Amino acid sequence: MHPAPSLILFTVLSGLGFGLLVWLGLGLRAPTGLAAFILFGLAYALTGAGLIAAAFHLGHPERALKAFTQWRSSWLSREAVLAVATLLVMAPHAAASVFLGNGVPVLGWAGAVLALTTIFATAMIYAQIRAVPRWHHSSTPVVFLLAALAGGALLAGQVTLALWGMLALSLAMVAHWVAGDRQFRASGSSTGTATGLGSLGRVRLLEPPHSGRNYLLREMVHVVGRKHAHKLRLIALALGALLPALLLLLPVSYISVAVALMAHIAGMLVQRWLFFAEAEHVVGLYYGKR
Amino acid sequence: MSVQPDVPLSPAPSDEVRKTTCYMCACRCGINVHMKAGRVAYIEGNRDHPVNRGVLCAKGSAGILQHMSPARLRAPLKRVGPRGSGEFQEISWDEALQIATGWLAPLRETAPEKFAFFTGRDQSQSLTGWWAQAFGTPNWAAHGGFCSVNMAAAGIYTMGGSFWEFGQPDWDRTKLFLLFGVAEDHDSNPIKMGLGKLKARGARVIGINPIRSGYNAIADDWVGITPGTDGLFILSLVHELLRAGRIDLNYLIRYTNAPYLINADEGAQKGLFLRDKAGKPMVRDRRTGRAVAWDMPGIAPDLAHGVEIDGTTHLPAFRHLSERYLSPDYAPDAVAGRCGIPAARIRAIAAEIARVAFEEEITLNQPWTDFRGQRHETMVGRPVAMHAMRGISAHSNGFQTARALHLLQILIGSVETPGGFRFKPPYPKPPEAHPRPHARHTPGQPLDGPHLGYPLGPEHLLINDDNSPIRIDKAFSWDAPLSAHGLMHMVIANAHAGDPYEIDTLFLYMANMAWNSSMNTSAVMDMLTDQNADGSYRIPRIICADAYSSEMVAFADLVLPDTTYLERHDCISLLDRPICEADAMADSIRWPVVAPDRDVRPFQSVLLDLGVRLGLPGMVNEDGTARYSDYADYITNHQRRPGVGPLAGWRNADGTGQGRGTPNPDQIARYIENGGFWTCHVPAQAQFFKPWNATYQDWAVARGLQDRPQPYLFNLYLEPLRKFQLAAEGYGHRQPPDHLRARLIRAMDPLPVWYPTFTDAATDPAEYPLHALTQRPMAHYHSWGSQNAWLRQIHGTTPLYVSRDIWVQHGFTQGDWATLTSPHGQVTLPVARMDALNPHTVWTWNAIAKRRGAWALNPAAPEATQATLLNHLIHELLPPKGDGLRWGNSDPITGQAAWYDLRVRIEKAPAGQAHSHPAHPAQISPVPPAPRDIARQVKGRA
Amino acid sequence: MTSLPAKTTRKLGLVIDLDTCVGCHACVISCKGWNTENYGAALSDMDAYGANPEGTFLNRVHTFEVTRDAAPPMVVHFPKSCLHCDDAPCVTVCPTGASYKRTEDGIVLVNETDCIGCGLCAWACPYGAREMDAAAKVMKKCTLCVDRIYNENLAPEDREPACVRTCPSGARHFGDLGDPGSAVSRLVTERGGFDLMPEQGTQPVNKYLPPRGRDMLQAPDLASLCDTTPETATGFLGWLDRALEKL
């Protein structure tokens, strides 16, 4: 799949924001005043930036409101609804934390649950797509959730949670890659099934339908070298989870947390880039790209 | 759940439909042009049209973009930069026509042969030929010489009609169909429709082609023959059928010259037919054992035995024929290696032909009467049909290979019988019924007769007493005696060399001779720009009539911009290349469904205007005024023979005339009313056996297709060829030059022969191990398609397809490029693997490559950077043999360009190759830059 | 609208005969022509005359090669457009309801005025049957020519998809695949029609007919087809004599 910067930014940033909101909502740490302003502000800024980035991906952002209508069936619609619901439900809790020195725990808990489901919904947008076998796996929401929670915990200064989160995330990432590498084959789709000619012999694309490129190829067919991918996986794993975890094991300082955060974000950007770039869409079978 | 949106289910497709004829290729399908607010919005096939019955190919549906092409010329152009640069100045029509008249008028008065007029695949040959005849130049022809004259000439000489677009398989009844060397052909849609019919009926299709793509991909059986060997394969099938006695003797006796006795007397008559005093060929009557005139009533012509006269035995043609092909030289085992086809497969195909022809014979309960007056209660057919095109004809052994194929068809009795091959009117028409070629020119006078025709012996050659050719293309000379379509591909080379003489003005209409229709393209561009010591051009003047900014336009001194096919009148005439079907005669028109929005004029009207300015007979009245106001007027009022004009339908003032009749001022209106075409059905009893069918012959006379009944027999043994052989053996007044004698004796065999192509014979297979071919993409027409934004997305590059063996042997991987080298040149292009390919063959698409700057394309377009022409590898002459002579790369009989004789070797291009070669400097575009993006939707009034 | 109808009254779709398709691209261009002028926005072409032309098409023809162990390789032309799946993932993912499957005939459509151009439906389609138009920025797909098949401004025989009407070889068939008695359903049964990527669970309505057996010519020996073979003692001439006597 085409690793669109808007989508990479969106999933990483809004994931972080909603992850932070989960912790802020749960009230394990209940900042008030300026601290609350900064943390809630950060969470809203991150989710907002993510959503704006996502809007860049739309052909008709002016019609974005229509995306709130299909929550019954569409994960993308659910995500939109849940994201807004989260932000709305959290708003009084946040305001109260900032201005009244005390949150509204019920709303906070509700908001945390909503934030969690928002992250899940985001992940499900990808995980539901059977045509992209690498995504169509339970590890996809796990990675999304853990990334958001670990990153959120880091932002929220929940060092222990963040540490465990990072460790869990590293395992989840590895599991996602290992499973992902098998998924295409496991999906059962091949040039043979795509054309229905598999029983006749070995099927190979002879001539594509057009000599140039098209939307499908740009959007859905992106070939990353295996060696390249391997290197990037190591970078994602190291920066996104292991280095932050290591830093969190050391005596905590603002600097180490900040470095851990930067590493985590950088690592997650790489992970997300790979998430898209490595994912093969079965449509590639029609273009001899597999 | 919300309600479903309301979809407008019945939008009005247009405000108005105008029915005309497609011109995205020469197939001439009927189209419905949907107009919205006076603009062309959508084009679909016309369901009533005899050619396409509503279907339309990709090109046809994309016609709208051809019509809107940014490459359309906008006004007459006068060259201001050097030739080939593309630097022009737009001028007025007055000036353009004055320039042309100023060049041509003096030539006509002094040396009309210094004016050469050659035209491409237009459908105005009856107009342009007539015009050139009136001008008086011998140098006119259309494109057939580089196209498929082998096919046309072999068909007409052998059976009075040919494949090409002049005949068709009996698609509704055929049970076995053999397709030789066809990628697309002129009958584009009819062939596809026919194949669809065969498939729907489950009939068997056998594709004989080195490449399994397109039609051959859907063939039930594929014979991946080695190029240039079809003749051998076909004669091996003949060998098998003869050996098994699976031939239609009845048919051979009744309808062919198989029983004709061949004179065996040593001397000038040897090998000619034994004739009676009246000159009639003779046969042996089995009842009396005596030689009698072939058409004597009540005889039983013998095929087996001859007659002895004065101690010499004169044997029937069939004896010669059977003895030749029964020879073990033609046994499947003997030819298998050379043809690249296992012997068992050849035997199986022969057996299948025999089985279907004779075990699945079909009978129509349709009485008919033959030319001998005999009535037949039924029509018996052999449901084996064959079709072939340039894959067999574009070789230097193509004429004889096509003859061999017709021999095969005739031996099993499947020509003009149900289930077999059928002629389309105006065919059948034997060579005798065609004119002879003419070239006698006199300053200020018309030519002595039509330019092209069918020579019946050396006496009809167009040569001077010293054997030098009269025509600039050397057509109908000893080099190419039966060049029935002329040799367009030689014109520029000969004019440049001043051989046989120099010319002054070259006029090209609708032919991209500076590019894809020339052999040796790079050199041709040099010839067009080559200068004499005084700085004048070797070919002094070039006029080009084109509608688009093609490569050729850049080499013209004067450009006459044509309209597009939706902006003009055209006439698809029975005098030319009509649209008939086997069971109907038909013709059609184009008419201006929209007015041109540029300062362009229909070429035919311009030609008539030029004719008036030159005072050409037939074009001016006594007082010098124009006889025809424009082409539409000519179509309506011109008469070629009394009562016969360009259009056959609705003649006579009341529109009752079919084929014959006086001009009708409403004729074009009647055509438009009827959807742009006219048809007239062949009567049921005249549908088959047409050459011998009395009803057909009478009908054809009544319809103006011919002026008298002309039944004839098929020429299995082709006597005119023997006459040329005799000349080469030293008999007769006209003697060929010595260096051509051996070649003429070998090639002009009166019975089909196979010999290796000249290139194969001369090439070291170790040095050039591969055959290189081009194929027509179904979605492009020659060079026209690339200016079409829809079509160019389908084919914008020319990958070279190579077999898996070559792929592996040269270590190719995806994205690699290859260099192809022929004895004559080198090209570099991207490479791709294809398994379904003869292992000694590589190929790419024809005419996709473009010169940079042409066709209003961006100079970085893939057509210029990722594509090339194989034409750069093909020379119009064979490599020197060391005899001091240069031999043409053409069929020795017809002069047909031997495009597919090409042999090459392949190398992997160095890594990092990203640009095709040769890369010519860009030409300046004479038209404004094309728009970047398009998203055009025409809003209708409705 | 994003939910799929539990059941559609009819299942209109195409049956494509891979035995007959010659790969001419006629269907591709007639589709482009009709749909540029009709349903929704025009199908655009970007850089139309440039180095990287790229346009929107609703139907494209691929060509595959099938290499076989014991027989010559085959080439199969393979047209592909939306299969109007019964269980269409492209519909359920759509956040706006722009994508929907019609209850009366099962046609899957995009309501372009509702489409936000998110592209998710194209991701969800395993077959590459949806393309985002680069100029209009809405999702385009085969409409099964919904604006032709019921169109009262067209002659009854023209109420079929543009691609079907134009296909020169008759390789495309249109009809109700929900009706087992329809001509298309019978074709599917007789010729062993199949689904593309059944494992994707989309339950396509469109079906493909497989190429018939290739290169299986098994002709009897020529000699067995002849009453008397010429290759007897008297040779060809003797046979010819006898045969001529019988005429």
Ligand SMILES: Nc1nc2c(c(=O)[nH]1)N[C@H]1C(S)=C(S)[C@@H](COP(=O)(O)OP(=O)(O)OC[C@H]3O[C@@H](n4cnc5c(=O)[nH]c(N)nc54)[C@H](O)[C@@H]3O)O[C@H]1N2
């Ligand atoms: N779409 C489209 N249609 C066209 C044209 C076009 O440009 N585009 N051009 C028109 C014109 S002018 C012409 S002349 C016709 C030509 O129509 P075709 O004769 O169909 O033209 P080619 O593309 O030259 O195809 C020649 C075929 O012969 C095969 N071949 C080559 N050598 C041999 C051989 O030795 N033996 C055998 N058995 N096969 C061989 C090639 O593989 C190829 O498939 O098409 C006309 N129709």
Ligand SMILES: Nc1nc2c(c(=O)[nH]1)N[C@H]1C(S)=C(S)[C@@H](COP(=O)(O)OP(=O)(O)OC[C@H]3O[C@@H](n4cnc5c(=O)[nH]c(N)nc54)[C@H](O)[C@@H]3O)O[C@H]1N2
């Ligand atoms: N390598 C290789 N070369 C080949 C062949 C091959 O098989 N292989 N095939 C050969 C054959 S068979 C042929 S027929 C030739 C064809 O080659 P050409 O006859 O050169 O055909 P086109 O490329 O179609 O060019 C015709 C010209 O007509 C112009 N034109 C198009 N429409 C109109 C119009 O309405 N009015 C006017 N006035 N002009 C118009 C175009 O702009 C173009 O310049 O190519 C030959 N060249």
Ligand code: SF4
């Ligand atoms: S075959 Fe195609 S391009 Fe040629 S006339 Fe017919 S529709 Fe037009």
Ligand code: SF4
């Ligand atoms: S083919 Fe693709 S676009 Fe069409 S219905 Fe099926 S999933 Fe949707």
Ligand code: SF4
């Ligand atoms: S691109 Fe349009 S039709 Fe597709 S999912 Fe998004 S909103 Fe729905």
Ligand code: SF4
């Ligand atoms: S049914 Fe209509 S929209 Fe669909 S592919 Fe055919 S022509 Fe295109």
Ligand code: SF4
């Ligand atoms: S129009 Fe018919 S034959 Fe041509 S590519 Fe389409 S389906 Fe195949």
Ligand SMILES: [Mo]
């Ligand atoms: Mo041609």
